[in-house]
Amino acid sequence: MRSISGSGNRFALAVFGLLSLVAAAWLAAPRFDLASRWPAGEPVLAHGDTTPQSLVDWHGPWLVPVACAVVIAALLVGITLLLRQVPRQPAAPTLRLTGDDGALLASLEPSVLERALEERAKGVTGVLDADVRVGGTSRAPWVQASATLDEDSETGWVIDEVRQRIADDLAQTLGADPSRVDLLVHLRSRKSSGRAQLEAAPRA
């Protein structure tokens, strides 16, 4: 199940929100003559007669390198944030089945297991389509699946059956109960699904 890191996005928004507020306060300070009211802040606060040109004149030697660094940082952060908006799947390493003595008995690609579980899920009456993702380790596997259900079916029973079937099959295959089985359910009308297939058939 592909996802975007919400916590990373919120952190970035909070940081730039704070930076924006600090910049706004610094810009507004001369208007309210904050430097004279708060002498301790004199070294960092701008004065009313300050202009961008005077700032460049005073801080010329270090301003250009700092500006270059800020520009490069802005571009890198912008590109990184954009790339992070591409949904990513959690890592699904090869499952290693070991014996009681810890010796490696077999390796299993998660994709093989995923295909088998998808077929099992599709075998439940009322399931129109299914997609399964297996991850974790062979001792603590997890599953994230999505299933498209016929909205006219006994949806409650179908959901229970799909989750139970996936959990049982995984436990039987790997010898360990899954740490979690997450299921994203989509509800569709079988009629509209069938019509779409009939219309698509002549083109194929």
Place this chain on the structure above:
Amino acid sequence: MSSEPRGLARRPARAIPTTILALALLALGGLAAWLIGARLVDGEWPPQAQDVIDEVATTRLDSTPALLLAIALAVIGLVLLLAAFKPGKPSRSEVRSDGVPGETVVPNRDLARLVRSRTRHVEGLQDTTVRVTSRRIDVVATALGDDTDRVRDDVSTAAEKAVADLQPDRPLPARVRVRQTT
């Protein structure tokens, strides 16, 4: 890297404001890189930007344009902080918690479609608009005739029955508003 995947009943990931922020950073960074690059290479600002830069360079920080810029930055900062800290409404509802660890979720949009489909056959009903939130089912029903109270009750019963089979973790009561056609 965490071995457990993120749950499916998520709050909004704030992808749109973050994308806008990223594009703004790229645009401002690109503009600044162009200006500074031209200044470092040619020893002067690009001719296209010369007039604007001259005007900005002589603007006092206690002037009205500087104050307006400060206000704009403050508004942007507050909006970004709001987007960061406001949890937002989940677009999926958790249903049918059972003995198997993990969660089952249904997109609220699919629940709305299901409710619309199940309320279609209520007698005296012309059309419905359904919206499902994490707290309730909002139905706007367009009724034919005068018997709006019966239509409201029937639609409400049908809507709650439609999602009852899914056993939402949080009860989803139906709120039905009936409009009468002429």
